[in-house]
Amino acid sequence: MIHLPKVALNEKPQSPFFDRKTVMDTFGICASTLHKWMNEDGLKFYKINKRVFFKRDDFNEWLEQYRMEK
Numbered sequence: 001m002i003h004l005p006k007v008a009l010n011e012k013p014q015s016p017f018f019d020r021k022t023v024m025d026t027f028g029i030c031a032s033t034l035h036k037w038m039n040e041d042g043l044k045f046y047k048i049n050k051r052v053f054f055k056r057d058d059f060n061e062w063l064e065q066y067r068m069e070k
Helices: 020-027 031-039 056-064
Strands: 017-019 046-048 051-055
Touching: 017 020, 017 056, 020 031, 051 056
Parallel strands: none
Antiparallel strands: 017 051, 046 051
C-alpha cells in the first residue's frame, strides 16, 4: 500500500467579503470617499450593527461599470 504525504496549505481560503478598511487600503481612499461610493454611487453593502461589509462579487460588478474602453 502506498501512503502519500499530507500536504498542509498555509493559505487561508479567501473570504467572499471585504470590510471598509480593506477597501480603503486597497484603493488608497478615505472614509468620506467610501461613504460617497456607498450612498451616492450605488456601491452595495451589508451593515451588521456598526460593521460594514462588501460582498466581493458585488464590489467587482460595481467597479466594472467604470471600466474605460479605448
